[in-house]
Amino acid sequence: MTRLGDRLFTAGYARLVHGESDVMRGWRRWLVGRARGVVVELGAGTGANLPLYDRDAVERLVLVEPSPAMRRRLAGPAADAGAEVVDATAERLPLADGTVDALAATLVLCSVPDLDRALAEAHRVLRPGGLLLLLEHVRAADPAHARRQDRLDPAWRRIAQGCHPNRDTLAHAAAAGFAIVEHHPVPVTMPGASLFPHVAAVAERR
C-alpha cells in the first residue's frame, strides 16, 4: 500500500472505530478480557482493544502492527498502557516458540495475505493450552449467503485493503491445531452488515 493509502485508510478506520456500537465494544471486552500472562495482539490498528484488557492479569502486552500510520496512532496510547508496539506481520512473528499465553486478533484475519501461515505462527508462539481470541467476520453458514460473499470477494478485496468477506476462519483455525471452545455470533449494525456475519471465538492451542 502507498503511504498516502495507508494514511487515508488509517484515518477512515479511526473514525469507524470511534463510532463503533456499545455492543461491539462489549464483545471486544468479553474477548480480550480473557487474556492472561504474556499477550500478543495481531494487527492492533488504532488500539481499540487497548483499554479493554484486564491489566492486572496481563503481564506483558505486545501489539503487532505492520502499518506505519497505524503504529503512529498506537504509539501514545500503547506507551501510556505499558504495551510494546512491534513492526511485524501475523505471518512472521518475532517471538520464540511456546512463549505466549494468549493471542488476540480482532478484524484482522479477514485481510492477512496468508491466513494459514498466520495461524501456523499463532500456533507456534502460543504455549499448549494457550488461547487464540478471535473477533472476525467470517464465511456465512448458509450456502446461498456464502455464494454471495464469494461473488463479492474479488471486488471487495480490492477496495477494502485485501479484506476477504468469505473466509472460513474458524475452520482454518481448527485445521491449524486449535480447538474452538466457544463461539458466539456478534450483531453488527453497519449498512451492509448482513453480508458480513461476525463471530467472537475462543480457541485453545492443542
Ligand SMILES: C[S@@+](CC[C@H](N)C(=O)[O-])C[C@H]1O[C@@H](n2cnc3c(N)ncnc32)[C@H](O)[C@@H]1O
Ligand atoms: C481492520 S483493521 C483492525 C484493527 C484492530 N485489530 C481493530 O480491531 O480495530 C486491520 C488491521 O490489521 C493490520 N494488518 C494488515 N495485514 C496484517 C498482517 N499481515 N499482519 C498483522 N496485521 C495486519 C492492518 O494494518 C490493520 O491495522
